[in-house]
Amino acid sequence: MAIRDNALIQVKNLKKYYNRGAIKALDDVSVDINKGDVMVVIGPSGSGKSTFLRSLNLLEQPTGGQIIFGGVDITKKKYTDENGKSIKLNLDEHRQRMGMVFQHFNLFPHMTIIDNMTLAPVQVKGKNKAECEKRALKLLERVGLKDRANAYPIQLSGGQKQRVAIVRALMMEPEVMLFDEPTSALDPEMVGEVLEVMKELASEGMTMVCVTHEMGFAREVGNRVLFMADGKLVEQGTPDEIFNNPKSPRLKEFFAQVLK
Amino acid sequence: MKKMFALLLALSMCLLVFAVPAAATATTDSWRDELTTVTEGKLTVATSPDFAPYEFYAIDENGTPTLSGFDMDLAKYMADYMGLELEIVTVDFDGVLSELQTKSVDLGMAGLSPSAEREAIMDFSEIYYQGGQAMVTSKAYADEIKSMEDANKADYTIGAQTGSIQLELANTNTPDAAIVSMPKVTDIISELLSGKEQAAFVEMDVALCYQKNYPDLVVVCEVPYDTKGSAIGVCKGNAPLLAAVNDAITASQEDGSMEQFVAEAVDLAAGDKYEGLLEDGAVPGQEGEEAPDEAEEESGNAFVKAKNFATVAKYKDLFVQGVIVTILLSVFTVLIGFVLALMLALMRMSDFRPLRFLSMNKEGFEEDTGILSKIGKFNPLSFLATAYVEIIRSTPVLVQIFIIYYGVFSMISLPSFTLFGFLKFERFFPGIVALGINSGAYLCEIIRSGIQSVDGGQTEAARSLGMSQIQNLRFIILPQALKNILPAIANEFVVIIKESSITYTIGVQDIMSAVNAVKGAAFVITEPLLVATAIYFCLCFPTSKVIAYFERRMSRGDKR
Ligand SMILES: Nc1ncnc2c1ncn2[C@@H]1O[C@H](COP(=O)(O)OP(=O)(O)OP(=O)(O)O)[C@@H](O)[C@H]1O
Ligand SMILES: [Mg+2]
Numbered sequence: 090m091a092i093r094d095n096a097l098i099q100v101k102n103l104k105k106y107y108n109r110g111a112i113k114a115l116d117d118v119s120v121d122i123n124k125g126d127v128m129v130v131i132g133p134s135g136s137g138k139s140t141f142l143r144s145l146n147l148l149e150q151p152t153g154g155q156i157i158f159g160g161v162d163i164t165k166k167k168y169t170d171e172n173g174k175s176i177k178l179n180l181d182e183h184r185q186r187m188g189m190v191f192q193h194f195n196l197f198p199h200m201t202i203i204d205n206m207t208l209a210p211v212q213v214k215g216k217n218k219a220e221c222e223k224r225a226l227k228l229l230e231r232v233g234l235k236d237r238a239n240a241y242p243i244q245l246s247g248g249q250k251q252r253v254a255i256v257r258a259l260m261m262e263p264e265v266m267l268f269d270e271p272t273s274a275l276d277p278e279m280v281g282e283v284l285e286v287m288k289e290l291a292s293e294g295m296t297m298v299c300v301t302h303e304m305g306f307a308r309e310v311g312n313r314v315l316f317m318a319d320g321k322l323v324e325q326g327t328p329d330e331i332f333n334n335p336k337s338p339r340l341k342e343f344f345a346q347v348l349k
Numbered sequence: 350m351k352k353m354f355a356l357l358l359a360l361s362m363c364l365l366v367f368a369v370p371a372a373a374t375a376t377t378d379s380w381r382d383e384l385t386t387v388t389e390g391k392l393t394v395a396t397s398p399d400f401a402p403y404e405f406y407a408i409d410e411n412g413t414p415t416l417s418g419f420d421m422d423l424a425k426y427m428a429d430y431m432g433l434e435l436e437i438v439t440v441d442f443d444g445v446l447s448e449l450q451t452k453s454v455d456l457g458m459a460g461l462s463p464s465a466e467r468e469a470i471m472d473f474s475e476i477y478y479q480g481g482q483a484m485v486t487s488k489a490y491a492d493e494i495k496s497m498e499d500a501n502k503a504d505y506t507i508g509a510q511t512g513s514i515q516l517e518l519a520n521t522n523t524p525d526a527a528i529v530s531m532p533k534v535t536d537i538i539s540e541l542l543s544g545k546e547q548a549a550f551v552e553m554d555v556a557l558c559y560q561k562n563y564p565d566l567v568v569v570c571e572v573p574y575d576t577k578g579s580a581i582g583v584c585k586g587n588a589p590l591l592a593a594v595n596d597a598i599t600a601s602q603e604d605g606s607m608e609q610f611v612a613e614a615v616d617l618a619a620g621d622k623y624e625g626l627l628e629d630g631a632v633p634g635q636e637g638e639e640a641p642d643e644a645e646e647e648s649g650n651a652f653v654k655a656k657n658f659a660t661v662a663k664y665k666d667l668f669v670q671g672v673i674v675t676i677l678l679s680v681f682t683v684l685i686g687f688v689l690a691l692m693l694a695l696m697r698m699s700d701f702r703p704l705r706f707l708s709m710n711k712e713g714f715e716e717d718t719g720i721l722s723k724i725g726k727f728n729p730l731s732f733l734a735t736a737y738v739e740i741i742r743s744t745p746v747l748v749q750i751f752i753i754y755y756g757v758f759s760m761i762s763l764p765s766f767t768l769f770g771f772l773k774f775e776r777f778f779p780g781i782v783a784l785g786i787n788s789g790a791y792l793c794e795i796i797r798s799g800i801q802s803v804d805g806g807q808t809e810a811a812r813s814l815g816m817s818q819i820q821n822l823r824f825i826i827l828p829q830a831l832k833n834i835l836p837a838i839a840n841e842f843v844v845i846i847k848e849s850s851i852t853y854t855i856g857v858q859d860i861m862s863a864v865n866a867v868k869g870a871a872f873v874i875t876e877p878l879l880v881a882t883a884i885y886f887c888l889c890f891p892t893s894k895v896i897a898y899f900e901r902r903m904s905r906g907d908k909r
Binding site for chain 2: 146148181182184185187188189191193195196197198199208209212213214254257258261267
């Protein structure tokens, strides 16, 4: 298939069990994430959306399956390169290439906004601090927060914090951005400003995986929608297919509840 | 690993010390070429300065407390004779024996009487002074107790110094009485005079000295004892040193020096230079004489005397030194403790599971059932750290200090030098190591709770940015954890200030050791303790207030 060649991340039979398999947070999920995809993950609470997203950058250690990112199965401790040599996997390197935005922002409270943004590029990638600051200010300007560069996170509103969290992740120049309900902890009037930033990011061609309850955003910005329930990937398709023509009863039931 | 290395280093240092012969002026004496000492160029002598006229603190012409007594004069004489620099170490009497046993010092001079048990742990010089043993009582009991048989009654309490020959004499001669052993002769005499003890066994000369100061003290009889006299305890197996000591003793006797030393010491101990002298009956113990049941009430009046504070004031140098030592002890202890605690906390929280492979299934994912998964979860680092913390927290700090000092550091030879003229490194260092080891266990739990108090989302954010475990700790977790636990660490500092008082038992000259010096020399007990109480309070109370202030300020910052 043509899509396969394009796949940035291939997820194969991913499983995550808790309590000796009594809870199957992820039950055999397989999906390809292609370059430039804006993949929206929807589903009822407890369906495994967060687990799926967090497994992608191994914040959650899966119980089984494969995640192939950049040609390497990152769920294993070692991999063999083209020459058949066994190499120890450097997980930190892979994480650098995936940005993540959390529901609760997780800004570093003991650092200013600009330090929050420059810490990882400087310490992890060994970049020049002054250059990083220049770039950070540019990014802050784009999200309308340039004047808050020297503020501490505690001095910002929720929406501002989340915009900072997004640009902090962008500072690492990731190949894919993972969003776990980025607007769920925000007051309604702040949701828009964050979605706006995400929309802009999508329009620039960033590969994104978003767990969200914002159906409007899913419809408008997403190019693929995954529906999960009980740890399983129940249905997937274009926004049009999913929203206008749901097939599985589980998805219909879900829409009946959320779109009421 | 580090410990092994330190041990090897210490061993090689030992070898070096022994390989290089001490510098000595050339004479005909056979021992000169082979003389070695614990510290090259120094003669290190342990003593217990509560034993006038043998050794005690006397106030010299300048009003400074000085180690005096004929043992001290003889020690100086011997050091000069051997061409060495004299280094005096003051500890409790049983400490003198321990120091010799662990070969931490060259000589022990504390009116030691040779005995078979002691021969096992030290060599003895010739008898250098013919003293005797005495049984003493107070005037209140002088009529009842006229012989050792009289004293041998179940309802009598009889005192003797801990670890001393007198304690053995008490056990053999008055087995039916209740025998109490105390580390300081002063304390024994004080109890005797206040009616808490009815009789005591002490060295004859010491008894006579005390009697001059306290006429209420009555010498009942001389106690027969086979080796009548005192010898110098010599670090076991050091034949050249033993020969040198014996030569020096002979010389001191031949040239009349020894006689002079004794005369001077007795004079000093009995004369008005000796603090604690009985003037117009104003001494705490004296009130005890009337009748035992009135003693408490009476001594209530005499509990504290202004005059005695004046006496304590003369020893203010010792207290000033003590304060400096105590502060240094606390600062270094907290530093050592903190580094240790950080390591322990990280070990406890680490994810080091070398047997993890046992619990892996074929696919390389971890199973969470079965015995193998239990084994796979075993973390030896965490286990060790937890064991350490629990052991330290479940044993007394005094025991730990003794084990560290007499056990560990008797195998490691530390460089011997003195800072500021009173801080002896070879004692101070084991002191801060022992306290640091203790404090590390407590700080470990503080740090652990501090780390755990940092929101888990912080680690997730840091790791998702590609930071390593160590970068996460260094830049994200520890700065936040430390801010949370700074008050607790500062409180631990206050605890250490108080707990460090225990290091006087290994001869660190802290505030408590100043108290003991005054007690031993001036025969005032309550007042130096009150002074120490005031000093400790002045150190601890403001410190905890300052901490509380910063604690409030910091929490205000959070609410902003
Ligand atoms: N540490 C854990 N131990 C046991 N069960 C867990 C754990 N973490 C998650 N689960 C379970 O895994 C399932 C999936 O959780 P997950 O957080 O992925 O759901 P979600 O789809 O993100 O839900 P929500 O919309 O509420 O965020 C849930 O049933 C949850 O209870
Ligand atoms: Mg979730």
